[in-house]
Amino acid sequence: MGLGEHSAAVGRRKLFIVGSVIIAILIGVGVGIGVGLTRNADSSTSGGTSSSDHNTPPVILCSRVHTRSSLFPNCNNSLGNVISDIQLISQLTTRIRLYGADCNQSALVLEAIKQTKTNVSVYLGIYNVPDDHTAYTRQRDLVRNALQTYGTEHVLGVTVGNEFMLNYLNANGGTEPNSAIGDQGAQILVADIADTRKMLSDIGVSLPVGNSDAGYYFNTKVLEASDYGMSNIHAWFANTTVQDAAAWTARYFEETNVRPAAQLANRPKMYIAEAGWPTHSSDEGNKNNGGSDASIANLQIFLDTFVCQANQNGTGYFYFEFSDEPWKDVMYGGVEGWWGLFPFQPDFKGH
Template sequence: MKYSTFIAAIPLLQLAAAQPHRRRHVHEHQLVKKDGDVVVTVVNTVYAEATDSPQVIVYVDQDGKPVSTTTEGLPAVQTPAPPAPAPVAPAPAPVEVAPVVESIAAAAPEPVETTAAPASTPTYSSGGNTGFGLVYSPYNADGTCKSLSQIQEDFKAISTEYTLIRTYGTDCNQIANVLTIVKERKNKLFAGIFDISDLSTQVATIVKAANGDWSSFDTISVGNELVNSGAASASTVVAAIGTVRGLLKTAGYTGNVVTVDTLVASRANPSLCDASDYCAVNCHPFFDGNVAAADSGNFLTTQIPTLQEKLANKSQKIVVTETGWPWKGLPNGAAVASLPNQAAAISSIKKSFASKPESIILFTAFNDMWKKNTPFQFEAEQYWGMGGINPPSG
């Protein structure tokens, strides 16, 4: 279940703060093409973001209530020349939307799995255990699954300062493979169910990977930006959370169960957070268009309270499960993709959340070359990798 979106990874809006990934940045391995995603233009607000397929535009007022809907074709945007063989990085989802759709999008065909080769004991880089989280996707550039040995090779390049690793799906044997490494690093895993159309099968995959030991699981998420992308209604997602929680409890898991959506979609549909053990949202300053890289941390700290006030439990914990900055791509107003700006954005975010690093999961460990760049993601979907690097294993 791959997602390009990290998986469907969507821009942010300020008073409508749009988040991935990845709609934000939907995890694309599951939805390689985002045809039909909703594009939202917020009226009377400071920020606005565009989704991957702007065929349907919904206008809302400052309170997030739909005002009107129009349909238009794709804008004529020229695609830049292909990137040089230098590092590449994935991009979070652009526009943050809060649509309510009753149907669930069908998952893309499962990728071809590669045979895992015997792995030697890995040596991981040190970093100080800061407590921040990091996104990792186990896919080759051609979209096929990585073997355990390849994943181990990738993790040798990931600093141990990141104590929580987020994945998005159950395909490619990724939970069992990444769990093996998480245990070796003494980290925690934020596992995900990307396609909620077959919950029992995916929960069974997670249960099998855990093999009775849930000690390394921090969180299990149910869906990624499904409401923002229009793939499911809030009520459908809330019901899925309850189903998964019940199945996992029967299997002995008593940890966190959440759904992840954009900050904007969650603010418009607070039931998503109310049904979760904590509020998990994707939020990317880059997609706002009015935020300079160095102001990324401040942007997040000012947007979180606008969500908090909508929750039934005003003191509920909020975790930003995707945030970062692309190092390559088209400019989005004040947001310019570059390596120096990526470094400035990450530094700003880490500084703003230095006292509570567990509230941030950075996007992403490496460039996601298996994703597809589009004008609506500012041709940056592949280029969000920390430091602009490609995964060592290819």
Template sequence: MFHVNTTIIPDPNLRKVFYGIDYTPRGSQEPDCRVNLGNVIEDIKILSQVTTRIRLYGMACRQTEDVMKALQYLDLPDMQVILTLWVDSNKASWEKQTRLFWNLIDNNLVASRIIGISVGNEVLFRNEDPTKKKDHVPLETLDAYIQEIRRGLRDRAASAASSPNPTYSALGQQLAQIPIFSSDLGRNAHQIVDKVDWVLSNIHPFFAYTSASQAADWAFANFKDETLKAARGKPAMISEVGWPSGPSSAALGPAVPSIENLQTFVDTWVCQANKKNVPYYYFEAFDEPWKNSINPRESQWGLMTVDRKLKVTIPNC
């Protein structure tokens, strides 16, 4: 029998000032799949003190199921989630993602927590790499996947809404209202705007060779010039924005990874974004050391270390 400590001890260093935060549970990379529900629960105890919204990156290793369980165990009714079905060129992977997704939808009344479903992340951006053509996913395929999820939700919503059981009838209404989209770079938003309900863009001033002191202003301008312009009135938000704390050797010109620069970005971004009513998901909750073997430049973007130690002072907005 699973026993869990559900006590959330308030941390005075944490403040609920982030609109949302990107979160990848430890061990959610296939084929190892070492996601531990206990670890997820401890993560959520912390994340619930900095935000009310979490964005996930895939269904692999039952990570989404464990996040939903953690929210239930901890009795956090205000916490909401963007689910992601990972999309790559492996059709078997897509079929597995959808199987896990529909199992979650069909067997658990979680619709009230789901505030969006992302079909893929940076699919079009990865298509820009000419050295990896075998991994490319055509826009037509991405669109087909989006429509597949939309049809499935619509059918389930109609079936549930017609149920004499008021619980399932309410579920149908919730399912029908969940927006579907795909997150990508702002410059690619125009390619998918007609296929999605919302427009989500990953905006990283670091990769634009921008200094930490100018990063927030650059991100706001990029969101306005690319995402909002492409959205043409559709709801739009920033699905990733952040700054790395290391390694220092991974600098891109004036864009230098460091704790000091992470603090600068957090200080200049968070409260200003809240004041401007710009919806965003901070990238990201915790460091991901597993990325060291792929690209060290992408392993230290966490607001916290992998062992949940806060790197910076969270501003008081």
């Protein structure tokens, strides 16, 4: 999760955008304040339409809280920062997702919800990596400890893996998730999902266990082992115009994720885990995706079109993302750090 602030001026501009979208949603859809405001985007390919369960209210959330600075082993987060983020997030949505559990993220978020008495629930996350199984076991134990301390009142599920299959295939020269190489990676991931279920059972907890990946990269064996799948879908990386981005996302999600999952015996629920639009690029060469610019104005267009469409379709989704992340800009450049609804630091001169 993560909140962000660049300069105070940029922060005010983004807050105004968010506020205007909330008003439009509340008037046009008649849902609550948590419905339809936060979005998130990452560097994967994806798209989509409706959810696998149209009888379930849309999951409209933000992703990432002040677990910013929670890049293990450099854990610089604090309860005070997480509380500030939860207070802000609770005005936009009732549901969030975490990507991992390092740096005590699970406990910090649940403690912040407890202290603020806000109506926020969370999908806890375990970020496992193909070549370091200790990353999984370390985070599994942190999730277990948090659940033993705080219970499940504000927990919606546990997501094991984020883009694990994408990373495994890239590291092992593969491209197809349902291939011999893909099945090798799936074997690791399915074992971790089963182990998480056992951990929950051992402590007397019943929660859905799922997986998140880039839209194209779900392995069938992984989905068969999961209660839900969360798909990272980014129209920006498909070189669409911002005017077409919402429709492209819906179509991709339906064709690539919802329909195939519906054919499986366990029928895992499918959600859009990341959808959004960047507001800035750190270099001129990445400012345009071939269709539209990275800009605050185009973020507004994406919000105006995506939110109402998703609500109408009954699509559960998470917005990518809550705040900009300057560490991504430093590490990757381009648009990578600039997907937030909110800026990162009042004195950060990013734009």
